[in-house]
Amino acid sequence: MRGAVVAAQQIPTPAGPNTYADAAEVLAGIGLIQLDPLTRVSTAARLTSLTRLSRKHTAGDVDPALWPHGAPASFEAFTKVACLFPLSDWPLLRLRREAAQQRHGHKLDPTVTGRIRDLVAAHPGGVGTGVIEAEFGPERTAGWHWSQVKKATELMVRMGDLVVTARDGVVRLFDLPERALPEPIRRAEQLPADELRAALACRAAASMAVMTVTDFAHHYHLSRDDAALGIELAELVAVRVEGWRETAYALPETLEQTHDAGTGPAGHARLVGPFDPLLRDRRRALRIFGFDYRFEAYVPRAERIYGHYVMGVLSGAELVGRADLQRVDGTLQMNQIWTEAGVPKRSTDARARGAHRTLAAQLGVDPI
CATH class of the missing domain: 1.10.10.10 (Winged helix-like DNA-binding domain superfamily/Winged helix DNA-binding domain)
Incomplete structure (x- = not known):
């Protein structure tokens, strides 16, 4: 069963051929990439994509593939958290958008949403939060504090009144669905529930x-x-x-289908980020892999069991250990490696170091 779960993710050996030509194909294959802006190692979208791409693919290739200029490849929406979805799946989330409309539609002032739509319509290619907020007054979004206009804009995204299919650097660009989405995608949205x-x-x-x-x-x-x-x-x-x-x-x-299980060769190990589909559902990861994972970046240092930004060490169909990493001045620093119960420490160390070198090469930094 573990073999089938890992095989469905199409994770290649570091130097071997891979199923996906780029990050857009990764997204189309796995259907969902959780977004998170923390960059202690790299963003969640880059880590998830790089784990499914061979060593020749670099972090710099990821964002242009996920948010290309011209024809969009993806859209941003929420499950419980912000995620990226392949553009072809826009129709599949229609019922979630309708549910959001029923749950939250009454909270929005039609005058405000009308002004937001008019402003977005006046900016071909979409517009960022800062421009929208500037239209309404001095209140600005800062960190976890969202302005009232930001809240309204995000609810409009959840309900499908606006869509995010592009970025300007890290800035999300809000656009009109009828302008940003291809006609066949919008027609498919009308399929029976x-x-x-x-x-x-x-x-x-x-x-x-x-x-x-x-x-x-x-x-x-x-x-x-x-x-x-x-x-x-x-x-x-x-x-x-x-x-x-x-x-x-x-x-x-x-x-x-039959799928190989076991740990596989040490040189084939990969690092798995904390928001990767294999780990983002912590209870499922525990049930399938026996891997009890807690993300500790927001846990006080003295209360951490492992480390600030810990990634799983995937070898074959097994999560054999975990490693705390950080990118520092052109290097990818390995702070510590932990071995899962029943796995020889020497074996885990070799696999973690090999996976560390692979990720460092993809990030364009030196492993230390």
Whole structure:
């Protein structure tokens, strides 16, 4: 089962051929990349993409592929947190946008939203938060404090009144869906609701290989009822996994495939970021890999069990250890390596160091 889960993510050996030509293909393949701006090692989007690309691909290639000039490749939306989705999946999230409209629509002042739309319409290619805020007055977003205009703009994104398909550097650009999205994408949004529910379940099953109702609900931040209905409509195959309380589900073709398990050669190990699809659902990572992960960047130093920015060490189909890393003055510094129970320390150290060298090469820095 671990082999199937890892195989669904199409993670290549560092120097070998890979399924994906660039980060946009990674996104199209796995369906969702969680966003996080912390750059102690690199951004979450870059780390997730680089783990699925060979050593020849660099961090500098990632953002231009995910947010290309010209035809968009992605859009930003929320599950419970900010995520990036392939543009082709815009229709699949229509029901989530409708639910957001029902839940939050009454909170918005039509006069404010009308002014925001007019301002966005006047800027071909989209406009950043700062320009929108400047139209309304002195209040500005600072860190976790969002201005009222910022809150309104983000709700409009959640409801589908605005869309983010491009960036200017790190600045997200808000645009009109009718201008930013290709006509075929917008037409597909009108498919019957049950077709969208089934398609979303199939998309999640292809990415996760084996999933419970809870897994599916967490992945897209759905209610359990909606997740269960989607799985039923998709006619996924029920699977009993030893030790799991819930029934799991998979696509029929997943069950027909065989996947290698075990740790694999030491030189094939990769580092997995804290927001990677293999780790972002902490309970699922524990259930599948026996890997108990807690992100400690916001935990006081004295209370950390491991470190500030810890990445998993993936070798074959096993998470064999974890490593605390940081980028400092043109280097990728390995602060400490921890070995998972039952794994020889020497083996984990060799795998972590090899994965460290791979990531350093992709980031264009020296490993130390």
